[in-house]
Amino acid sequence: MKTTIKRGIGRSAGAANGNGHAVLPPAIISPVRRYVQPPKRRSRWALAGRFVLGLLALVLLLVLGGAGGAYLYYHESVVQVTAHSKDVKLAQKRLDLPKPNQPAIALVVGYDHRHGDIDRGRSDTLMLLRADPRQDVDSISMLSIPRDLAVPLWCGQHQYLPDRINNAYALCGAKGTLDTMKHLTGLPINYLVTVNFNGFIQIVDRVGGVWVDVDRRYYNKNVGTESTNFSDINLRPGYQLLKGRDALSYVRYRHTDSDLFRLARQQQFVKALKEQVSSNFSVFKALKVVGAITHNVEIGHAGSGSLENTIRRYALFAYGLPSGHFFQTKIDDLQGINELSAPESSIQSAVRDFQTPDIEAPQNAAAVAFGRKAAGVKTVPPSRISISVLNGNGVTGSATSAANELAQRGYQIVYPANAADRNAPNFKYFHTIVYFDKRQATSHVAARKVADLFGDADVQRLPASLRHKAQHALVTVVVGSTFHGTLAPAPVDKTPKKQPPHIRSDPGQTLSMLRRARRKVDFPLMVPHTLEDSSYADRELPIRVYAPKKGERAVRLTFLDSMEIAGYWGIEETSWDGAPALQQPNFKHRIKGREFDFYYDGPHLHMVVLKTPKASYWVVNTLTDTLSNETMIAIAKGLKPLPRR
Numbered sequence: 076m077k078t079t080i081k082r083g084i085g086r087s088a089g090a091a092n093g094n095g096h097a098v099l100p101p102a103i104i105s106p107v108r109r110y111v112q113p114p115k116r117r118s119r120w121a122l123a124g125r126f127v128l129g130l131l132a133l134v135l136l137l138v139l140g141g142a143g144g145a146y147l148y149y150h151e152s153v154v155q156v157t158a159h160s161k162d163v164k165l166a167q168k169r170l171d172l173p174k175p176n177q178p179a180i181a182l183v184v185g186y187d188h189r190h191g192d193i194d195r196g197r198s199d200t201l202m203l204l205r206a207d208p209r210q211d212v213d214s215i216s217m218l219s220i221p222r223d224l225a226v227p228l229w230c231g232q233h234q235y236l237p238d239r240i241n242n243a244y245a246l247c248g249a250k251g252t253l254d255t256m257k258h259l260t261g262l263p264i265n266y267l268v269t270v271n272f273n274g275f276i277q278i279v280d281r282v283g284g285v286w287v288d289v290d291r292r293y294y295n296k297n298v299g300t301e302s303t304n305f306s307d308i309n310l311r312p313g314y315q316l317l318k319g320r321d322a323l324s325y326v327r328y329r330h331t332d333s334d335l336f337r338l339a340r341q342q343q344f345v346k347a348l349k350e351q352v353s354s355n356f357s358v359f360k361a362l363k364v365v366g367a368i369t370h371n372v373e374i375g376h377a378g379s380g381s382l383e384n385t386i387r388r389y390a391l392f393a394y395g396l397p398s399g400h401f402f403q404t405k406i407d408d409l410q411g412i413n414e415l416s417a418p419e420s421s422i423q424s425a426v427r428d429f430q431t432p433d434i435e436a437p438q439n440a441a442a443v444a445f446g447r448k449a450a451g452v453k454t455v456p457p458s459r460i461s462i463s464v465l466n467g468n469g470v471t472g473s474a475t476s477a478a479n480e481l482a483q484r485g486y487q488i489v490y491p492a493n494a495a496d497r498n499a500p501n502f503k504y505f506h507t508i509v510y511f512d513k514r515q516a517t518s519h520v521a522a523r524k525v526a527d528l529f530g531d532a533d534v535q536r537l538p539a540s541l542r543h544k545a546q547h548a549l550v551t552v553v554v555g556s557t558f559h560g561t562l563a564p565a566p567v568d569k570t571p572k573k574q575p576p577h578i579r580s581d582p583g584q585t586l587s588m589l590r591r592a593r594r595k596v597d598f599p600l601m602v603p604h605t606l607e608d609s610s611y612a613d614r615e616l617p618i619r620v621y622a623p624k625k626g627e628r629a630v631r632l633t634f635l636d637s638m639e640i641a642g643y644w645g646i647e648e649t650s651w652d653g654a655p656a657l658q659q660p661n662f663k664h665r666i667k668g669r670e671f672d673f674y675y676d677g678p679h680l681h682m683v684v685l686k687t688p689k690a691s692y693w694v695v696n697t698l699t700d701t702l703s704n705e706t707m708i709a710i711a712k713g714l715k716p717l718p719r720r
Contacts, residue, residue, distance in 0.1 A: 158375040163269055166249035167375030171263035177531065178207040178430075181266035184244065184252050200270075200341070201240060201252065203262070205429060216402040218429040219338045220256070224406075229254035249375075260426050267375035276319030284316040286655050287347045290698055291633055291643040292616045293328060305330045312616060313631035314623055314647055314654060314693075332641040335409070339698040342403050350655040402432035402677055433566035435524070437661045437675035443573045444680075444704050445664070457485035460521040463546045464488065465497060467504030467553035474498075477554045480562045484528070489546040496544050504555035510537040511550055518549050525550050528562040570678050576709040577608040577702075584611065585632055588618045589717050595620045596628045598650040598690040603632065605713025607706055610634040613643065627651035642701050646714075647693040657684060657691065671711060680704040683711035 158164050173179040185200030201220040207213060222241040227234050230247035231254065240259075243251040249269055257264055279285060293310040297303050308324040310317075317325060326344045329337035408421040433439075462481055466474035474497050478488045491497060507529040511522035513536055526532040529552075537551055545551040582604040589600050612618075613633040623629045629649035636642030660672035674682040679700035685692040694711045696702050702710075 158267075158373050160373060162248040162250070163267065163373045163375045166253050166267055167377065169250060169253055169257075170267060170375060170377035171265055172377045173265040178205055179265045180205045180262055181268055182253060182256055182264050183268045183270065184249060185270045201256070203256070203260070203264070203429065207432075214400040214402060214432050214434055216404060216429050216432040217342075218260075218404045218425060219342065219406075220259075221334045221338065221406070223334055226255065226259050229258050234258075259422070262426065262430075265377055269373045269375075271372075275323055278319075279317070279322045280319040282348075284318045285322055285344065285348050286314065286350070287317050287322070287325065287344060288314045288645075288647070288656060288695055289317075289325070290645060290695070291613065291635075291641075293325065295330065311619055311621070312613075312633045312643075312645060313619055313621055313629060314649070314656065315621075316624070335405070336641050336698055338405065343698065346401075347656070350658060400434055402428075402434075402436075404429045404432075427564060428567060428569075431527075431564050431566040433568065433677070435566075436570065436678040439568065439570040440675060440678040440680065440704055441662055441673070443570055444708060455517045455521045455524065457524075458487065459517075460525065460550060461487045461489050461548040462525065463491070463544065463548040463551045465499040465541075465544060465551065465553045467499035467502060467508070468556040468558070469502030470556075473554050473558060473560075476560045477552060477558060477562075480560075481525070481528070481552075484562070484565060486525070489548040491544070491546055496546075499544075499553045500540065504553050505557060507532040507555040507558050508553045509534050509550060510541060510545070510553070511535075512537045512542075512545060512548070515549050522550050525552065528565060529558060530563045531557050571704060574703060574705055576705040578605050578706055578709045578713075579608050580604055580713075581606050582715075585618070586717075588612075588632075589630070592618060592620045592630050593717060596630060596648075596650070598628070598648075599687075600630060600648055600717040601646075601685070601692045601714040602717050603646055603710060603713055604715050605710050606634065607636055607644070607702055607710065609638045610636045610642075610644070623649065623651055623654075636697065636701060639697065639701055642697045644697045644702055645693075645695045646710075647695060648690060649693075650690045652686075652691055656682075656693075660684070666712060676700060678704075680707045683707050685711055685714055 158167050181204045183200065183202050183204060201222060203218040203220070205216045205218075207215075220240060222239070224240045225237050226240050227237050228240070228243045228246055228251065229235070230243075230251045235246065238246075240252075240255060243255040247254070249267060253264060253267060256262075289310050289312050291312050293308045295303055295305060295308050297305065297307055306324055306327065308321075308328060310321060310325060322344065326341045327337065328340065404425050406417055406421055406425045409417045462478075464474045464478040464481070478490075482488050507526075509522045509526040509529070509532050511518035511534065513519070518537075519534075522534045526534050532552075532555075537545060541551060541553075582602050584603075584606060586602055589602055593600055611634065613635050617633055619631045619633075621629055621631070627650055629647060629651065632646040632648075634644050634646075636644065656674075657672070661675045662673045664671045664673060670686045672684040672686060673680060674684070679696070681696045681700055683694045685694075692711075692714050694707055694714075696707060
């Protein structure tokens with residue numbers, strides 16, 4: 076496979092522009108005094124993806140549906156987003172029927188077609204979303220596909236020569252994109268969401284803008300030269316509210332780095348949108364936005380079921396999705412400069428990760444950094460999970476097959492002395508049930524891990540009637556009729572190995588700048604004494620003092636990891652403690668008497684926030700999280716008060 080991207084010229088650019096039924100998915104350790112995981116908060120919109128206006132539409136429709144007086148408006152809005160164009164109606168005939176209570180996959184196609192264009196345009200955004208509604212496994216995962224990925228294009232049964240995947244839309248419309256994606260990934264696709272980007276600016280403006288942490292200076296003024304011949308953009312680093320045009324410029328930007336960083340910006344944008352909706356949204360805002368959505372979004376679905384009912388079911392799922400259960404997947408091992416290639420194994424690896432997200436990733440990563448005995452880190456390796464397997468479907472050898480499969484995965488099987496004890500009290504189990512013994516501390520976590528392998532398994536507390544058959548095992552599995560002898564692929568454990576932080580002591584990088592900034596703010600400033608080893612203060616805009624919102628001040632320090640094309644990371648110091656980005660930390664830690672909040676993207680530590688009564692101090696990783704977890708921790712620990720002199 077190949078992907079063609081523009082050359083990542085970065086800061087070395089010659090010109091002065093610089094950086095200038097499913098459910099519709101539509102781096103150093105110090106003594107730790109306290110380690111607690113905050114209670115799960117129900118997120119109104121625990122959903123993310125990159126540039127996913129189709130999902131934005133569904134969530135906003137949910138808000139409308141939840142308001143009794145707006146129900147009719149909600150109903151008619153759903154009618155308007157149901158497939159109505161010839162293009163989408165034709166494509167939806169090729170969608171796969173979703174299985175009840177099983178994961179469902181949606182293809183989101185964002186296309187750039189302007190008024191007056193003769194051709195269809197090209198798909199500017201392509202991604203797959205997978206929603207898994209199964210009990211204790213609930214998650215949403217996303218697979219981003221670079222728009223310039225060169226693959227064989229398909230239209231129905233006809234295969235064309237390899238070309239950029241975004242040309243599949245120009246060649247054969249939504250059907251071509253759908254067919255090409257199904258051949259590329261081998262996945263069934265249950266829903267199709269097409270989005271016209273013309274409405275993006277209007278939608279973002281009507282929602283009031285989106286708070287985004289901009290990693291660096293972005294500037295370009297198109298004056299007609301070769302080096303400036305792309306969209307205008309003028310953004311400074313820091314946490315800020317992006318309105319429609321600036322938001323569009325930001326999520327589509329790629330001209331001085333690459334398509335990979337654009338994907339990261341788009342993912343970041345929708346996560347920011349999710350944070351904002353979770354913390355501050357209303358029916359009033361939804362009513363303002365819905366008109367723009369219904370004119371720019373179509374949803375195709377297989378079969379003749381009610382799309383309205385599907386949206387309701389999906390919305391309830393998204394509403395209750397725990398924080399940290401959204402997973403981003405990308406294709407690794409891309410090589411080259413102008414044309415990047417990736418082995419087929421990388422494509423399949425990305426598809427596998429997309430299908431089997433590791434919901435324990437943040438816990439595992441924290442366990443590595445702070446020790447597995449830290450309170451609140453609930454993760455159990457297979458070697459420490461004992462399992463009693465019982466036959467609940469009456470098929471001879473079913474329990475034995477399941478036990479053998481589990482043993483091959485490293486689980487410890489408990490075999491009863493009496494063969495009759497390997498049968499459940501009856502053979503009426505349809506779905507497999509994984510029971511946990513509440514008397515054993517880690518049994519619930521272990522049961523969830525095992526249930527993942529059976530696909531449609533339910534997790535329940537071990538009843539007293541089964542205790543004698545459990546053989547004191549941590550987990551008891553009763554195999555149901557839906558088990559056909561094999562287990563689902565286990566999530567690949569991508570927990571980073573513990574490593575020393577890559578750091579140096581260098582308070583002088585920012586000391587003088589912070590002293591000059593002190594008189595412009597009304598809260599104490601912190602000096603970063605510890606920096607990533609190859610990083611230096613950004614030469615273009617190393618510090619920025621600004622007002623993120625009325626009545627609040629902030630200071631942004633920007634650093635560039637010289638080993639990365641666009642490895643910008645930053646430190647945000649602000650008195651604003653109500654920022655949407657701060658609302659749902661994965662974990663809280665107290666280190667040497669100071670309170671820190673930790674925010675993970677899967678196994679990667681994306682942000683560490685030092686909390687004080689007067690301000691908060693954020694250490695923000697690069698767009699692609701290139702700074703190790705240990706390095707991030709060390710930098711945050713190295714924040715010290717600015718001396719008075």
